[in-house]
Amino acid sequence: MRIKCPLCGERDRREFYYQGDAIALQRPDADAGADAWDDYLHNRDNIAGVINDLWHHESGCGAWLVVTRNTNTHEVLATRLASDGASA
Structure with a gap:
């Protein structure tokens, strides 16, 4: 896979490190129960x-990128x- 860094x-793609969904996750409160933290940390x-x-351009300029791609x-x-905005 090839990624065009702006x-x-x-x-x-080996120059980049995948960080996950660009939409911000809702972090549970510090006193949330174990089930809430388990869901936050492990389920996507x-x-x-x-x-x-x-994606983080780890082996390049160090920029953080939002990559729109088709998983199919x-x-x-x-x-x-x-930094230009993570929403679609």
Whole structure:
């Protein structure tokens, strides 16, 4: 898979570190029960189709990117700096 960094250009995905869904998770309160924390730490939706992921250009410029991709085809549809906004 190739990812186009807005700052460095197209690069192999091995230069990037996948961080998960770009939509912010709701962190439980510190005194929330074990079930709430277990759900927050371990459970994620596994969406088939177009999603927005957060990637870190770890072996490049160090930028945080939002990558819009199709999980069915592995096609990267768009990339943008996370600082420009994470919503679709």
